[in-house]
Amino acid sequence: MRLRRSSRSFVVLIAVFSLACVLGYLVVRQAVNRTIEHQALTIAKIVASQATTARSVYAHEIVGKLLQDGFGPSVDSANKPGHVPIPAQFLKLVGQASSTNADKLYEYKPVSKWNLEVSQGLADDFLRWAWPQLESQDQAQPKAAIDWQAVSRFEIQNGRRVLRYLSADPASQMSCASCHNAYEKTPEILKLRGAQGIQIGKQWQQHQLLGALSITIPLDKTELLAGSQINRTSIFIFAILFGSFAAIFWFNWRFVRQAKYLQNAQTQLEKSELEALTANTLLFAKQGVEQAFSELSTYMQAIDQHAIVSVADSAGRILKVNPKFVAISGFETNELIGQDHRILNSGLHPASFFSDMWKTIAQGEIWRGVICNRSKLGLLYWVDSAIVPMKDAHGVVVSYISIRIDITERKKVEQEMLHMATHDALTDLANRSLLRERMQEALDLARVKQNMTAVLFIDLDQFKAINDSIGHDVGDLLLIEVADRLRSCVRADDVLARQGGDEFIVFMPKIEDPSNAATLASKLQLILSTPFKIGERELYIGSSIGIAVSPQDGGEVDVLLKNSDTAMYQVKAAGRNHFMFFHADMSRLAVSHYAMTADLRHAIARDEFFLNFQPIVGVQSGQIESMEVLLRWQHPVLGLVSPVEFIPLAESSGLIVAIGEWVLRTACTQLQEWRSLGYRLPHLAINLSAIQIHHSSILQTVTRILAETGLTASALELEITEGSLMNNTDEVVATLSALSQLGVQISIDDFGTGYSSLSYLKRLPIDTLKIDRSFVMDIGDAQDGTAIVAAIIAMARSLNLKVIAEGVESAQQLAFLQAQECDQFQGYLYSKPLSAAEMRQRLLRA
Structure with missing residues (x-):
């Protein structure tokens, strides 16, 4: 009898195993299909959000900027140069430019029953079914943004399963509604609405429904x-x-x-x-x-x-557990019996996860998946689970058997190793390895689908000065904050990586037009220009961004990275803090700059530098009271090289510190020589770059050169630009204060052009303000420029500061400065920059 029962047990077990295999396969397939549908809905929401953002940027920023110039949106934009289409027509343009190829990841277009473009009206069953559902959510007098609920359904198109999704596109701003209201009042539109049997003269308010975004996502490839x-x-x-x-x-x-x-x-x-x-x-x-x-x-x-085994009744209450279950959960057996498995809920899974699971097993199907549970002590552990419903003779589920395998350590190790191998340890951004992998995948796909991609190479301006002067700890905290700000700007499918040091890269795997990359670059530069609060310090940095676009700038990973890097260095050479697109001439220019930098390293030893001097004259006395020192480079092959070309190279290569020391020593030696000949010259004004100001050795260098040349500190005036004060750290204040106590005078050059805060005028030991030549040139010609010069002079008087006007070239400008009681001026009206020999002759005649 027992043998017959054993044989029957064998048969039952074989049947259960076969059933478990079949049901397990069906359960997994059904769960994955539901996940695909959920992800498709998520993608549709993201696409709708990005499209709405594009329209909002157009309406709010672009149109706003045009209005400042006297232009703006117009229905008749095609016949009015400088004007742009109104937002309704802009949405038509977006729709015409969107993809119509169902093989794409998605396609979208704006639709509305008000749209004049036939293809963007309610052209199919889905749109005619979904549009009334959006209209039912509209309000007659909305006081705030309406919580629109998108409408979606899955359909079969041309034998393929797709997600159709319709998202409301309301009048987000009153200016949007106003434009559309004006458009609906035009005679030709009134006539057309009447002919189509649509409401004539329809008027919208802010937040009311203007149109919608129709999004279609094919699911066949994913499935x-x-x-x-x-x-x-x-x-x-x-x-x-x-x-x-x-x-x-x-x-x-x-x-x-x-x-x-x-x-x-x-x-x-x-x-x-x-x-x-x-x-x-x-x-x-x-x-x-x-x-x-x-x-x-x-x-x-x-x-x-x-294995971890438990048995539960049809309501999910635990009936039996094995010792492995007790050990890993931390609960005693009597604490588990009679409870349901929610006692182990980690809170990491959404409610839909468990509702789907219960829906599956309640139907008598086997559920298979990975669950994160929480023990009695609060520790998380992962189990690979299979829940098998047990049925009675009538097919009714009477209990569930759960068999679990602990995979916690394996899952932790896999996740940690993968993350460490592909992410930067400081910022947690993608590292170079992951960036190259993602780029290669996107470029392969782009070649097939003929998409454009873009690489933005970002280098932080002034970061080296901060790192060297304040310390690497502060520099690391600044890099972490920069990474957080960059994350907030990029799209979900963009790849943000740290190249190394203060270099970051954004890879855009799909763009419609190069202007998409330019828009992102502008957004990144804007957010990076906002002050950073690191501890008690307020730090300012800029960013130089080079952009390379595929396929025109290359279709390989290394080529795109190299070309975007080249474009970034051109931005550095052109003055920093903006962005440029790569073009072929940049490669040749990069080679030229490399060669020039190599020659610059030997310019001092080869005696190729020399100094020019421009007199600084008293406005009232008309006599030379000082002079500004100007550096010049006589290249043996290129001839006289402009400072605009070689000074940025000297700063980016770090050579500016040695060159600046040479200028300081040579100028002090020359002044001492003139004084020994009996010329009465109070002092020289010498420019310092931002890198010199933040360099720890500047005070020792000035002290040593004054001692070597025998010159008193009062004979020296150091000029610094407003830009060098952007990182107004305690170290900069301490350095300038020490120089002032030494007797050196401090002057702010190009005043009014570089720094938005005037608080440094109180904090720093400043003696002189030099009004930038751009303001002086407007004296008599532009009312604003004249008013600014007068205001700067008045402010300086109230702060007991001396004022020098740069770039004076006309008698009218000088007469205005005399009337305003400006102290000194320099410019071609009196003299151009002179060589040392020419300056000596001028001093002889004085």
Whole structure:
């Protein structure tokens, strides 16, 4: 009898295993298909959000800027140069430019029953079905933005399954509604609306429904890829189930053997009793039975040690748990019995995760998946789970058996190793390896779909000065903050990476036009120009961005990175803090700059530098009272090289520190020589770059040169630009204060052009303000420029500061400065920059 029951058990187990395999495969496929649909809806929401942002940027920023210039949006924009289409027509243009190829990741277009373009009206069943659902959400007098609910459904198009999604596009600003209202009042539109049987003269208010974005996302390729993944996953699951059932079969086989042995023993005992065998034979048979059950208990312990097992009733209440379950959960058995599995809920899974699971097992289907649970002590652990519904003879689910395998350590190790290998340790951005991988994937796809991509190479301006003067700890904190700001600007599918040092890269895997990259570059520069608060310090940096676009600038990863890097260096050379697109001439220019930088390293040793001097004259006295020192470079091949060309190279290469020391020593030596000849010249004005100001050795350098030349500190005036004060750190204040206490005078050059805050006028020991030539040139010609010069002079008087006007070239400008009681001026009206010999002759005539 027992043997027949064992045979039936074998058959039942085989049937259960087969059923588990089939149901497991169906469960996994159904779960993946639902995930695909959920991701498609998520993508549709992102696309709708990006399209709405594009329209908002157009309406708010672009039109706003045009209005400042006297232009703006117009219905008749085609016949009015400088004007742009109104937002309604702009949406038509976006729709015409959007993809109509269903093989793309998605396609979208604006639609409205008010749209004049036939293809952008309610042209199909879905739009005619969905539009009324959006209109039903509209309000007659909205006081705030309406919480629009998008409308979607899945359809079959041309034999392919797609997601159709319609998102409301309301009048986000009153200016949007005003433009559309004006457009609807035009005679030709009134006539057209009447002919179409549509409401005439429709008027909108802010937040009311203007139109909608229709988004279509094909699912066939994703489902094909998912099918491949399902097959591999199912094989893995079935392997685990097969191993479990194989173990059970083996234990059952052992049990059958033992049962057969026990049956034989019992038969022998019965025979022995009949034959009156001795009690020793009966005792031997009993010992055999005990041994069999002992072995069976050992096998069951092995199962308990390998898997986490629980049994729950049809309502999900726990009926039974094995010791492995108790050990990993941290709960006692009596704490678990009668509870449901929510006692282990980690809170990491959304409610939909468990609702889908219950929906599956309530239908009698096996659910398979990875769950993160929380133990009694609050620790998280991951289990690979299979929940098998058990049915009665009528097919009703009466209980559930859960078999779990702890995969916590494996999952942690995999995630940590992958993250460490592909991310920057400081900023947690993608590293160069991950960037190249993502770029290669996108470029391969772009070649097939003929998409454009873009690389933005970002280098931080003034970061080296901050890092060297304040310290690497502050520099690291600044880089982390920069990374956070960059993250807030890029799109979800863009790749943001740290190239190394203060260099970052944004890769845009798909753009419609190069202007998309320019828009992002402007946004990045704007957010990076905002002051950074690091501890008690307020730091300012800029950014230089080079842009390379594929395929025109190259189709390979290394080529695009190199070309964007080249464009970035051209931005540096052109004055920094803006962006440029790469073009072929830049490569030749980069080679030229490299060669010039190499020559610049030897210019001092080869005696190629010389100084010019421009007199600074008293406005009232008309006499030379000082002079500004100007550096010049006589290249042996290129001839006289403009400072505009070589000074940026000197700063970017770090050579400016040595060159600046040469200028300071040579100028002091020249002034001491003129004084020894009896010329009465109070002092020289010498420019310092921002890098010199932040360099730790500047105070020691000035002190040493004054001692070497025998010149008093009062004979020296150091000019610094407003831009060099952007990082107005305590170290800069301390350095300038020490120079002032030494007797050196401090002057602010190009005043009014570089720094938005005037607080430094109170903090720093400043003696002189030099009004920038751009303001002086406007005296008499532009009312604003004249007013600015007068205001600067008045402010300087109130602060007891001396004022020098740069770039004076006309008698009218000088007369205005005399009337305003400006102290000094310099410019071609009195003299151009002179060589040392020419300056000596001028001093002789003075």
